[in-house]
Amino acid sequence: MPPSPVTSHLSDSWTIPFDHSLPIRRPAAHKGQHNLAGLWWCATNQPHVGFESWGERDQLMRLDFDPDVVGVASQPFRITLLAALPQATHMPDYFVRQAEGTGVVIDARTDALVKPADEDVFGATAQLCASVGWSYERLGELKSNSGANLRWIAGYRHPRCDREEFTSAILERLNAAGSESIRELACAIGDPICVLPTVFHLIWRHQITTDLLGCPCTLRALSTRSRHDEQRQHSNAHRRSCFLPRRDLQPLRN
The missing domain is CATH 3.40.1350.10 (Trna Endonuclease; Chain: A, domain 1)
Known part of the structure; x- marks a missing residue:
């Protein structure tokens, strides 16, 4: 209850x-x-x-x-x-x-x-x-393009899409190459059907960047290493798994 x-x-x-x-x-x-x-x-x-x-x-x-x-x-x-x-x-x-x-x-x-x-x-x-x-x-x-791109990338937000063996290889390759199309990157690592979910997950986590604002995100889009840290910049202090009672708030007293 x-x-x-x-x-x-x-x-x-x-x-x-x-x-x-x-x-x-x-x-x-x-x-x-x-x-x-x-x-x-x-x-x-x-x-x-x-x-x-x-x-x-x-x-x-x-x-x-x-x-x-x-x-x-x-x-x-x-x-x-x-x-x-x-x-x-x-x-x-x-x-x-x-x-x-x-x-x-x-x-x-x-x-x-x-x-x-x-x-x-x-x-x-x-x-x-x-x-x-x-x-x-x-x-x-x-905006239409950014909304459509985010909806696509969000489909790979779950941690199950992060395969460690692919993640390491993807980041190492981008560190060396600087930038590469999503298609070329996935094909270079392995079977694209297996690799692409990890690529999209890394985009969601901001470990890889690509243009999600200007045009529809396709396999031809360029991908580069992100300037963000490899982990999303989330503080563990804010990840408390607590659930508090619902609350009604009133205006401040004068």
């Missing part, structure tokens, strides 16, 4: 690691609904994280790919808003923990769906976040 929500003031609870919290509610799913809800296996901290639209899923995927993100949780709290605003409460879509410890609260909604009343709610949320040193972002749609 899930724990009951706990109500507290943000000034008393902002140090809680919300990036490991359970959602305040589960994504709604019912016959005939227009938006598609689901769960995303997050390689960053390895829970299933909820989304309630394709737009939210794409932004969640982008956050999972970001090497500066060490934790993501969906709708970990509900904020009580001021009476003058058009709605009494707001549940931000995501709470993100960055590698340096900064908290970021995120709403994912496309520009076309944002109404003036929503802008007021987002503005109030941003002010509340700023009062405790958190950042706030409202994210829209991913």
Whole structure:
């Protein structure tokens, strides 16, 4: 049985690691609904994280790919808003923990769906976040090429795609060659059917870089060694496998 929500003031609870919290509610799913809800296996901290639209899923995927993100949780709290605003409460879509410890609260909604009343709610949320040193972002749609490329690479995010014998050979070859097309690299290591999943996994982990923004990622795309460390820059201190009670947050007292 899930724990009951706990109500507290943000000034008393902002140090809680919300990036490991359970959602305040589960994504709604019912016959005939227009938006598609689901769960995303997050390689960053390895829970299933909820989304309630394709737009939210794409932004969640982008956050999972970001090497500066060490934790993501969906709708970990509900904020009580001021009476003058058009709605009494707001549940931000995501709470993100960055590698340096900064908290970021995120709403994912496309520009076309944002109404003036929503802008007021987002503005109030941003002010509340700023009062405790958190950042706030409202994210829209991913660009078509970057979204398509990320969706492809994300299919290889699971550690099962990392075969150590291929990983060592791939990185050694790129260290020597400088750059090489994905096709040439895979063929040089072994059977491309076996090697390509590891190549794409290394791109996901930022050990190999290729252009994921400008054009569709194909086997002709150039790959090079990344400037990032061989491991994604995630601090083990932020990988606590704890799950905290769901929480309602209220504005700070004056």
